Amino acid sequence: MSTTSESTADRADAPATAAADDHQDVRPPSGAFSPSQLVRNLPDAVRKMSPRYLFRNPVMFIVEVGAALTTVLAVALPFLGGDGTTIGFTWLITVWLWLTVLFATLAEAVAEGRGRAQAASLRATRTTTSALRVRGYDRTGDPAVERAETESVASAELKQGDVVVVVAGEVIPGDGDIVAGIASVDESAITGESAPVVREAGGDRSAVTGGTRVLSDRIVVQITSKPGETFVDRMIALVEGAVRQKTPNEIALSILLSVLTIIFVVVVLALGPVAGLQGATPGVTVLVALLVCLIPTTIGALLSAIGIAGMDRLVQRNVLATSGRAVEAAGDVTTLLLDKTGTITYGNRRAVAFLALPGISERRLTEAAALSSIADPTPEGASVVELAAERDFVPTERPGRTIVPFTAQTRMSGIDEADGSALRKGAAASVLAWVQEHGPVAPAVAEQLEERVVGISEQGGTPLAVAERTADGTAHLLGVIHLKDVVKTGLVERFAALRAMGIRTVMVTGDNPVTAAAIAREAGVDDVLAEATPEEKLALIRREQEGGHLVAMTGDGTNDAPALAQADVGVAMNTGTSAAKEAGNMVDLDSDPTKLIxxxxxxxxxxxxxxxxxxxxxxxxxxxxxxxxPAMFVGVFPGLQALNIMQLHSSSSAILSAVIFNALVIVALIPLALRGVRYRPSSASSLLTRNLLVYGLGGVIAPFIGIKLIDLLISLIPGF
Known part of the structure; x- marks a missing residue:
């Protein structure tokens, strides 16, 4: 069973911070969009106006064709005897049609520009370094490396399967897995996290990334990437959007927009004769303006930017998606599989209570537990000291005191004082045996200890007994420390929000059913899979998918790879093995499994x-x-003047106002497309109601106001 406790061990504060965030309302960091980005990406937007590029966007391609047509008409009008008013009107329509196309490409250029800026910072981490390659490595372990010959080569010359030695102060030359050794590694260039992390051979913390720096010790790394295909190279390609493909929903919407465009082309061509505009040059300009305003140019212009920005928002959270399909699938997930250790719980058991035996004060037990934990460097031991500090006791050094460290043989830790007294803390059976070495234990005391041990175990916790030996050589049991997997702060509320969204949560753990059930109840998850094997996780995902559900899960080990590959959204931890990262369709650079939510x-x-x-x-x-x-038909059907409810100044100003508004609204909506609509967990009916009231009603009202204001300004121009 793979665990994900690494994120807790490496970055103890990260899970707590993540859990404390307000996840009811997702907003990207401030400054996600600024007007200066429009100017900065303007050249790229102009390049995207190429017909060969716009042909992939039928809506905007039609607008560009219309703009080209009115441009030809505007140039030809002086030679066809057009008057100044007609020529001016045609040129104004032409300019705003070209601006409509430009604003559409600008939306996509800004979205891609932010990705390029992030890619530039990643590209700066790629360096060509020298590497100490081992000749003839036979995978028999680190001693073989000590005896083997080595050669210094450039990192660009390394091939998949090569073995290199990296010592403190050196940069890891390529992606790989540690086959021997343990080291502290600075991954800040990749993750942005300043705290060093521990990487070691074996298990789920063996993967290292090229470009990161070893801070201590020495490791032997087997290169797993091909030249030019390192993890950083893939990140750069993903962030720049070079391999972004349209998702099924995006393709379906594009088809719908294309169909609507074709329908409106036919409708507008049919309206020309009815309006008496056939054959007239100004009439052609009006028909083009009508077509551009009727087809869904707003969403056609912003559709690509929305998809790119969705992946970009994940990048802001230090998550890389291999495709837009994965991001979109995440939005439709109905079943969420979460590992217990490091995801739902902090990953290390923590002391939560001191249970004193009858006749022993809690203060006495607290002091003994803290003093005996001085020699315990584990997170559990540290949590005992922290709990004692909360009870106003901090252990201090004393001359003549001997530290007794924890060992797997004794299963205890403690201290020996100079006067012959001693304290021990550890497994109940070991501590009881230590006490019995110094004299008999009353059956009643042993029974009371057993009751507390069993009670804690039944709650899914871990009991640690505490005992003391006095200076006269007699020993006494003092009580029990209750260790438990602590559920992360805020998860209960977050799981409740997911439940309200129709998402079922399943905790997956290798723990026994009793412990798993206790944690599941406390965390508020909907279901639990205890004593899970890789085969059982894979089977669970397949059952959910066969039932019509989309499944998301997280993992970091090689044994998680099959399930990650099977899941619709598989999030691999950056600290995990290469197999896990290859199997998932997302990689969390921070290795914080709670980010799945x-x-x-x-x-x-x-x-x-x-x-x-x-x-x-x-x-x-x-x-x-x-x-x-009304502006088009009022000359033929004067009665249609009643439909001019905005009381626009004239037919020409009405048409021009609509075209100008149609262009400006694209620019106005670029920040929203990049930032994303504010999301609050709620039912589908509530989301639909809010969507219709805010964006449906707003979409009707805003143009009335905008077009009227533009018309008032245009009416000041002579001739309109």
Whole structure:
């Protein structure tokens, strides 16, 4: 069974911080968008106006064709006898049609520009270093490396399967797995986390990333990446969006927009003769303006930026998705598999109570437990000292005191004082045997100890007995320390929010059913899989998927790889093995398994952002109908003047106002597309109601106000 306690051991504060965050409302960091980004990415936006590029976006391609057509007409009008008003109107329409295309490509350019900025910082971590390659490594262990010949080569020359030796102060030359040794590694260049982490051979903490630096000791690394295909190289490609493909929903929406565009092309061509505009040059300009305002240009312009920004929001959380499909799938997840250790719990058992035996004061037990834990360097031992400090006792040094360290043989730790007294803390059976070495233990006392030990065990905790030996050589049992897996702060509320969203949570653990059930009840998860094997995890995922559910899970070990590959959203820890990272479709650089909950929330945010802006785009077309349609037909059907409810100044100003608003609204919505619509966990019906009220109703009202204001300004221009 793979565990994920590494994130807790390496970065003790990270899980607590993550759990303390307000995950009811996902917002990217402030400064996610600034107007200066528009100017900075303007050249790239101009390049994206190439017809060969825009052809992939049918909506905006039609707008560009229309802009090109009106450009030709505007140039030809002086030679066709057009008057100044007609020429001015045509040129204004032409300019704003080109600006519409530019604003659409600008949205995508800004989204990709942020990715390039992040990729540039990653690219700076790639360095060509010298590596000490081992000749003829036979995988018999570190002593073989000591005897083997080595050669100094450039990191670019390393091949998959090569073995290198890296010592303190050196940069790891490539991605690989530690086959011998243990070291402290600085991964800040990759993760941004300043605290060093421990990497060692074997287990789930053996993977290392090229470009990180060894701070202490010495490790032997077998290279697992091919030249140019390191983890950093893949990160750069992902962040830049070079391999981003459209998701199924995005493809479906693109098809829908294309179909709507074709329908409106046919409708507009049919409206020309009815409006009496056929054959007239200004009439063609009006028809093009009508078409651009009727087709869903807003969502067509922003669709690609929304998808890129969704992956970018994950990058801001230090999570890399191998495709937009994975981000989108996260938004539709209905079953969430979470490992217990390091995900639901802190990963290390902590002292939560001191249970004194009858006749022993709690203060006496607290002091003895803290003093006997001085020699225990484990997180559990440290938690005993911390709990004692909360009870106003901090152990101090004393001359003549001898520290008795914990060993696997004695299963105890403690201290021996100069006067012959001593304290011991450890497994109940070991401590009881130590006491019995110094005299008999009353059956009643042994029975009371047993009751407390059994009671803690039944609650899923771990009991540690505490005893003392006085200076006269007699020993006494003092009580029991209750250690337990502590559920992370805020998880109960977060699981409740997930439940409200229709997501079922399942805790997966290798613990026995009694302990697993106790933790599951405390954490508030919906189900639990105890004593789980890799085969059982894989079977559980397949059962859920066969039932029509989308499954997300996290893992870090080689034995997690099959389940990560099977899951719809598989999040591999960066601290995990290469097999796990290859199997998952996301990599968490911080190795914080609780981030899986954030990933699901960000996925949902992407989906509702796309839905909200689609609703707004379609709704704001309604207002543009009332601006352009009456203006077009009023000459043929004067009675349609009644539909001019905005009381626009003239037919020309009405059409031009609608075109200008159609272009400006794209720029206005770029920050929202990049930042994402605010997401609050709620039912599907509540989300739909909010979507319709805010973005549907808002999409109808905003154009009425915007077009009217623009019309007032245009009416000041002579000739309009």
């Amino acid at each position: 954030d990933i699901v929330t960000i996925g949902k945010q992407l989906l509702i952002t796309r839905g909200a802006l689609t609703t707004f785009s379609i709704a704001n077309d309604v207002a543009k109908y009332f601006a352009i349609i």
